[in-house]
Amino acid sequence: MAEPRPLLEDLPKAGTDQHLAANVAAGHLALVPTWLPLDVASAPSHTSAGSGGDGISEGVISSNALAVFMPSNAAIAGPHSSADAFQGNDALINQHPTEMAGIGGNGGSGNVAIGSGDGATHAGSGGNGLFYGGLVSTEVAVFAPVNTAVAAGPGAEAHAEQSNNAMFLQGATQMGGIGGSGGDHNVATHGSSMSPGTALTLTGDYYAGHGGDGYFVGSMVDVSIAIFSPINIAIGAAGGSAEAHQTNNVIFDQGTVQIAGIGGNGGGFNLSSDTIFTGNHAGGGGGDGSSTGAMVDVNFGYFHPINIAVPAGGTADAQQIDHVLYDQHALQLAGIAGHGGEGNLTDAHSALVDDILTFMHS
Numbered sequence: 001m002a003e004p005r006p007l008l009e010d011l012p013k014a015g016t017d018q019h020l021a022a023n024v025a026a027g028h029l030a031l032v033p034t035w036l037p038l039d040v041a042s043a044p045s046h047t048s049a050g051s052g053g054d055g056i057s058e059g060v061i062s063s064n065a066l067a068v069f070m071p072s073n074a075a076i077a078g079p080h081s082s083a084d085a086f087q088g089n090d091a092l093i094n095q096h097p098t099e100m101a102g103i104g105g106n107g108g109s110g111n112v113a114i115g116s117g118d119g120a121t122h123a124g125s126g127g128n129g130l131f132y133g134g135l136v137s138t139e140v141a142v143f144a145p146v147n148t149a150v151a152a153g154p155g156a157e158a159h160a161e162q163s164n165n166a167m168f169l170q171g172a173t174q175m176g177g178i179g180g181s182g183g184d185h186n187v188a189t190h191g192s193s194m195s196p197g198t199a200l201t202l203t204g205d206y207y208a209g210h211g212g213d214g215y216f217v218g219s220m221v222d223v224s225i226a227i228f229s230p231i232n233i234a235i236g237a238a239g240g241s242a243e244a245h246q247t248n249n250v251i252f253d254q255g256t257v258q259i260a261g262i263g264g265n266g267g268g269f270n271l272s273s274d275t276i277f278t279g280n281h282a283g284g285g286g287g288d289g290s291s292t293g294a295m296v297d298v299n300f301g302y303f304h305p306i307n308i309a310v311p312a313g314g315t316a317d318a319q320q321i322d323h324v325l326y327d328q329h330a331l332q333l334a335g336i337a338g339h340g341g342e343g344n345l346t347d348a349h350s351a352l353v354d355d356i357l358t359f360m361h362s
Helices: 018-029 351-359
Strands: 047-049 054-067 072-077 082-094 098-103 112-114 121-123 129-143 144-150 158-170 173-178 187-191 206-208 215-227 233-235 241-253 255-260 271-273 279-283 291-303 307-309 317-328 329-337 345-347
Touching: 072 351, 082 144, 121 187, 129 158, 129 255, 158 233, 215 241, 291 317
Parallel strands: 047 121, 054 129, 072 144, 082 158, 098 173, 112 187, 121 206, 129 215, 144 233, 158 241, 173 255, 187 271, 206 279, 215 291, 233 307, 241 317, 255 329, 271 345
Antiparallel strands: 047 112, 054 098, 072 082, 072 158, 098 129, 112 121, 129 173, 144 158, 144 241, 173 215, 215 255, 233 241, 233 317, 255 291, 291 329, 307 317
16 A cells, blocks of 8 residues: 655745756756856857057068269369369268068047957957068268369469268168057947856957057168268469368268067057956057067268368468268167056956855855
């Protein structure tokens, strides 16, 4: 005879779930927290709005310039004669190379990027700049004016005048591995409808108006050579008279600017927002700057004026006036991080996994 079951077992029990499937699920979720995806994770999606593109350069950029300026002026008078020679020269020699490689584009402004939470989300971020190789620049300039007056014989008169104005621009600008600057008024956030596995926790990276990183690996070399050698000669033979006057005004600008591995500046008034966050998070942050290699700047300036007066039985007058300016300054910048922006907001709870587990088991 079967023993009757107590009615108490058929009554609902307070504090328990009456659905078996729900109990199984609850037991399973006790081992695997609800904030972890239960299915096989797909490839993370990437969302970008108004972000600058990356600039990547590999190889060698070389510039070689050669300029030679050698004006010659001569007055030669025989017996009982006269000769006059006048010469004026103005020269502008621009050998200034600009070499730029691996420059990331700047991020735009007023963009909104809504990500799924598992990939990178960029809004108005500057692109990364990467350079691998070498930037080489060589400039050579030679300025050698010659002025000569020769009175050959009695009663001869020779008069030679030369005026030279020359400017050599040999300064080089070399830039490699520069991150783009972040834009302003951008928003990077997640969508309102997301999968159950990522409804609370976002593992992707959120960047709004973030400056791009700058990486430089290689060498920058700039070699500038300037030679200035004016020659002025007056020769007066017996009974002759010679005058040679020379004036030279020269500017050699050999200043060099070398910039490598500079992070882009962060933008202003950007917002990156999420709920529970485990990935990277930045609003208007400056990019990293990294430089590995060498920067070399070599400037060589040579000034050798020659002034000669030869009274060979006559009269000789040689006058030379020289004004020379050498600018050989160098500005070298490498491995500098970008400045952070102003008025940016990062709204992240930053709940760590350990804190969540502690809370669930408490």
